[in-house]
Amino acid sequence: MKRTIEDINYSETANSLARFAKALAHPTRIEILHYLDSQSCCFTGDLVEIFPLAQSTISQHLKELKNAGLIQGELNSPKIKYCINQENWNKAQKLFEELFKKNLGDSNGNC
Amino acid sequence: MKRTIEDINYSETANSLARFAKALAHPTRIEILHYLDSQSCCFTGDLVEIFPLAQSTISQHLKELKNAGLIQGELNSPKIKYCINQENWNKAQKLFEELFKKNLGDSNGNC
DNA sequence: TTTATTAATCGTTAATTTACGATTAACTAT
């Protein structure tokens, strides 16, 4: 990313959406969220068993989801229990809803 | 991406969602979609004027949106008119809707 | 206190992404 000019000022919406989208931009992370949903919560170890990926890789994916705010971890020593961060999940839901809501009309045949 | 083991079998849903999410994972592309929405369609040149980015960079972003199926281009020589690909847009909308719909309950206090 | 368990972090490597300028291709218009 070789930006020469000053950074672009994107709208807050665009930045947030892109941030959430980025967190969702990997099938493993989608599957983790699906699992998290079906179980309501889970431990890192559960996922390591499910996915044919190294423990460190799963940890990395969890970190990204956590950094994006979509999930949260709670110490349940010596394990860590992860679950959806409902507040941000709802935020993300709204943002995507807004994004897709728009293009409904297109009834004006200028396209 | 140094996968040593055979590739993982993700669900079709996970793959599609991740694919769409990836296309949405950059603020410039979100803004392009917003603009495309407000104008119903536009030319590459319009975007080059709006964003402080090189023409080739805009082209690249358009290519990604096109590859993900979210937009489509139509020759309008010597320009190219882009607009939302309604069919895939609706598909994406449904996928995200499904993803977010799930976690509503959480009324079972086991988290 | 030592040993196990669990998961994060570190260090590395390969691939991908994002940006750029330069070039090319496809048309239009002169």
Next chain:
DNA sequence: ATAGTTAATCGTAAATTAACGATTAATAAA
């Protein structure tokens, strides 16, 4: 035919991402 316009593509560089194994940190159990 020649010149102009528009946008894709090429080649490149820097940053980021995704994977791994190894190590570390934190806690529980013995």
